Amino acid sequence: MSMTMYSSDDKICGWNYVCPNIDKLQSPDALGVTITRCVAVMYLYFQFRDLKKMGSRYLLAISGLFTMFSSFMFSLAVVNLFKNDYTGLNEALPFFLLLIDLSKASALARFALRSTSPDEVQYNIAQGMAILGPIITLDAIVETLVIGVGTLSGWKGLETISCFGCLSVLANYLAFMTFYPACLTLVLELCREVNHGRPVWQLHQLMHKEVEEGQKLNPVIQRVKVIMSAGLMFVYAHSWWLAKNAKTDDSKEEVIIIDPTIAHKVKPEIALWQFYLSRMLNADHAITLLLAVLLGLKYIFFDVDIDTEFQKCQYASEESQTVIGDVEPNNSLDNNRNDPSSRVQFSLGDENLEQSVKMVTAATQTPPGNLPALVRLKSHQIARSTEECLEIMKSEDGAKMLTDEEILALLDQKLIPSYKLENILQDYERAVYIRRKMISQKLDNIDVMEQLPYTSFDYSTTHRVCCENVLGYVPIPLGVAGPLLLNGKNYYVPMATTEGCLVASTHRGCRALSDSGGVQSYLLQDGMTRSPVVRFACAEKAMQMKFWLEKSSSFQFVKEKFDETSRFARLDKLQVCQAGRLLYIRFIAKTGDAMGMNMLSKGAENCISALKEKFPEMEILSVSGNYCSDKKSAAVNWVQGRGKYVVSEAVVCEKVINGVLKTSAATLVDLNISKNLIGSAMAGVQGGFNAHSANIVTAVYIATGQDPAQNVSSSNCITLMETTGPNNCDLYISCSMPSLEIGTVGGGTNLHAQSTCLRMLGVQGPNTENPGNNAKTLAQIVCAAVLAGELSLMAALAEGHLVKSHMLHNRSFVQGSSQSTSHPNLVQSVSSCNTLSEDTQYQTNIKLTS
Known part of the structure; x- marks a missing residue:
């Protein structure tokens, strides 16, 4: 042409x-x-x-x-x-x-x-x-x-x-x-529809x-291209220069010309x-x-088999047709999964194009935060047989090529353990979805999990670390108290809680302390514990080992065996206690910025194995004999301490006591003796000589990724108050907490939200310059926050504001809206709850001051 x-x-x-x-x-x-x-x-x-x-x-x-x-x-x-x-x-x-x-x-x-x-x-x-x-x-x-x-x-x-x-x-x-x-x-x-399944x-x-x-x-290829371009540009420039200076009669170029008179x-x-x-x-x-x-x-x-990798992504059965997307708004993922109108379908297929154009779905109206993070397989026809599914699982691609229904069938037949779904599917969120569906089918109400979120969460931070058989996560409100002036530096304390008035009350205490010059906090002792229990044939044999362990040379032997198990764990001392032929060996060691339970367990196990060689007749019963003591109210932790032993103190001036707390120093001292000291003694408590230290400890622990169960020992606290100052109108207050089990690395501290709270406090992760300082600082912050909470609550109790504030702010307005509207006088009478001044932002304990 x-x-x-x-x-x-x-x-x-x-x-x-x-x-x-x-x-x-x-x-x-x-x-x-x-x-x-x-x-x-x-x-x-x-x-x-x-x-x-x-x-x-x-x-x-x-x-x-x-x-x-x-x-x-x-x-x-x-x-x-x-x-x-x-x-x-x-x-x-x-x-x-x-x-x-x-x-x-x-x-x-x-x-x-x-x-x-x-x-x-x-x-x-x-x-x-x-x-x-x-x-x-x-x-x-x-x-x-x-x-x-x-x-x-x-x-x-x-x-x-x-x-x-x-x-x-x-x-x-x-x-x-x-x-x-x-x-x-x-x-x-x-x-927007799937092509060929x-x-x-x-x-x-x-x-x-x-x-x-x-x-x-390939940087070599790119470099060659650049050099080639530069060389060609030089050739063009040289040719242009020669052509410009060449004479016309020297040109012997043969030019083919079409004579227009002939054509x-x-x-x-x-x-x-x-x-x-x-x-x-x-x-x-x-x-x-x-x-x-x-x-x-x-x-x-x-050309039907031109790409083996692509063919692996197709179903083995031609009758099986799969769809994707399953976008479910408002976290109602389980209920809407079978609704075609709520499904986004997206592919490259050009067959059935007219049908795919019609399938513009309502999912475009779904907020981005509610879109599931992955696209899943779902079969609309008869699933493959069990034998086929097992063969697919053994293939290179594995179980991820199976549909949700096929995986559920294998779960029902006990061919796949539920707790291994994450490892089998290599897709955390899909594993959580399938597990939710499996559990929902066994409940009376299959829609019971609709309000339990599971999307938009990084499950890689929890897998094999924080939780097993995951179904989702439970959001907890996070508040902040502060600024809290501690050791000359301001901190904003994150608190995760569902108890109304707790954050506001602690916030008021932080203001009172900051307005009075702040809090001073001191670390007295640092040592996590683990106590294995061993048994001998008789009490005499146990006594011999006890005396041997108490020698300094023996301690050096045990310390070498303990320290070789970790870069950070260092054994400080041993406490040995005997009961009959049983021997309890309490290892006490520093663990850097980690809370340290795993370090202690590993080190103690290694030491016991070494002691077994010296005392062959010794029988190892358990690496933990409850003399530690972990997650139980124990006098040994109250007396000897466990974790971080912290003392915080402050002097609150008369002006702040009268203006912010709406009480007096003498009233607070009298109430503290009657309630926290005598009242606790009458109850026979251990380590509970305080008003509510567990509230603050637990709220901060949840927010910063600590183990909430360890608030049992960590909440051990004695609150002391004395009048001071020229006229004894100022207040000296201190909180002593001997067993704060806390850390800034490991466990829940690796979760994104919890690590963010730690960064708010400036203590996230390990301290590279001074290992252990981050955990020590966090322990001091917790103790100072407890001091603020104790001060505010005691003031509220002294002036009778506790019940009024909780009636207004700690009741559900969703469930109790009728009560709140039917008692307007009650609402008006507690408008100044929580002892807040009418001319400050503390008139309601929901508003917080900076």
């Missing part, structure tokens, strides 16, 4: 126009032209195959070709502006086809395929353009410069082809950088992997379509056409 039909109005060589020198412009090697055309067809075929590997038979390739065709037509339109005769470009058409690089379209499509929902398509395409843009720009520059070398050849035909090729490359670059991203976004927006989340993983591999650029129009003898048909039936055109038809048939009917 002559290219002049595009460059002139009605001149078609060989049909209605005589071109005498056309043979001089055409390639003399017909065989070479035919081979070039066949290579171009093969090249396009393999480009289509690459795009087919991503799951699209036609749409992506057609969109890419349409972009290339648009740039091609744009180039022709620009050429036509010059009104030159470009007869002979038909021989260069295969060369132009070789310039079409659909790998660029494929690379950008991979970024789009990383999207788990339509909302992410535009963002991922933009991200892909940001990464691929510089690479494509450099490639376009290099191609233009390389092809442009032909313009220096002096051969008119080659110069024409090279000029047109350079223009095509630039037009193709502009079209790809502007038109193709919009075209790709539109294509993906129209395709392929789950999109599997495709997403594959594309993510391919994109990561594609981003691994003339003729009357066509046959119709135009017959002319083109006769040209196509020529041997060279027929071979190219036949090859194109054969490759097209092969692509449509025979």
Whole structure:
């Protein structure tokens, strides 16, 4: 086909126009032209195959070709502006086809395929353009410069082809950088259903992997391209300089000129379509056409297994059809899972396109925070047999290729243990969803878990660390008290609690203490404990070992065995207690910034094993003999201490006591003696000589990722008050807490929310400069917060404000709205609850001052 039909109005060589020198412009090697055309067809075929590997038979390739065709037509339109005769470009058409690089379209499509929902398509395409843009720009520059070398050849035909090729490359670059991203976004927006049963989340993983591999650029290749571009620019500059200085008579360039007086129009003898048909039936055109038809048939009917990785993402059964998405608003994930109207469906398939366009769902109205973090498999037809499912589990891809229903069936048959779902599926959130569904089916109310959230949580921080058989998480309100001036520095104390007035009351105590000069806190002792229990044949044997352990040389032996188990744990002392033939060995050690129970257990176990070699008759009963004592009210912790032993003190001036606390120092001292000291003694409490230290300890522990169960010992506290000052109108208050079991690394401190609270206090993680200082500081903050809570509550009790404040602020307005509205006088009478001044923000204990 002559290219002049595009460059002139009605001149078609060989049909209605005589071109005498056309043979001089055409390639003399017909065989070479035919081979070039066949290579171009093969090249396009393999480009289509690459795009087919991503799951699209036609749409992506057609969109890419349409972009290339648009740039091609744009180039022709620009050429036509010059009104030159470009007869002979038909021989260069295969060369132009070789310039079409659909790998660029494929690379950008991979970024789009990383999207788990339509909302992410535009963002991922933009991200892909940001990464691929510089690479494509450099490639376009290099191609233009390389092809442009032909313009220096002096051969008119080659110069024409090279000029047109350079223009095509630039037009193709502009079209790809502007038109193709919009075209790709539109294509993906129209395709929202699964093709051939392929789950999109599997495709997403594959594309993510391919994109990561594609981003691994070879710096050598990029450097060579830059050097090549610079060299070609030098060649162009040198050629231009030579051409400028060359003399006209020295030029021996052979130029082929078509004499316009000889070239003339003729009357066509046959119709135009017959002319083109006769040209196509020529041997060279027929071979190219036949090859194109054969490759097209092969692509449509025979290329069904071109990508083994993609085939692994499909179901083994052709009857099984899967869907994805299952977007469930308002966390009602279990109830809406079977509702097609609440499901986002997104894929690349071009089959059933009309149906997929109709499936624009209501999920676009779902807030982003309620969208599930993963896309799941779900079967709408008969599930595969148990034997097939077990075979799939043994394959390389494993259980992640099974549908939710198939996994539930295996759970019911006890073929999969529920607690191993995370390891089997390698998908934490999907494991949690399936476990929720399994439990819900066994409850009377299958919708009981609707209000229990489980999405938008990083379960990797809890797996094998904090919790097992996870069903979700329980949100707890988080408040803040402060600023609390402690040791010359202000702290804002996070408190997670469901008890009304607790945060507000502690906040008031923090203000009273800060206005009086702050709190001083001291660490008296640091040592976590673990106490194994061993047994001997008789009490005498046990006594012999007890005396041996109390020797300094023996302690050094035990210390070496203990210290070798950890970089941070260091044994300080041993406390040995005997009961009959039983021996309790209490190991006391520093554990850095960790709470240290695991360190103590590991070290104690290693020491007991070493002692077993010296005392073969010794029988090891347990690594913990309750003489530690852990998570139990124990006198040994109250007397000897466990963890951090902290004392905090402060002097509250008379002005603050009267203005903020609305009481007097003498009243507080009298109440403290009657309540915290004598009252606790009458009750026979151990370590409970305080008003409510457990409230503050537990709230801070939950907020900072500590073990809440350890508030049993950690809440051991004695609160002392004395009058002081010139007129004994000021108040001296102290809190002594001998067993604060606390740390800033390990356990729940690794959770994102809890670690954020630790960062608020400036103690998150280990202290690299002084190991252990972060945990010590946190213990002092807790003790000072307890001091603030004790001061505020005691003042409220002294003036009779406790019940009034709780009636107003610690009752549920959702359940008790009728009571609150039916007693307006009560609401009015407690408007100044919690002993707050009417001329300050403390008039209601919900408002907090900074």
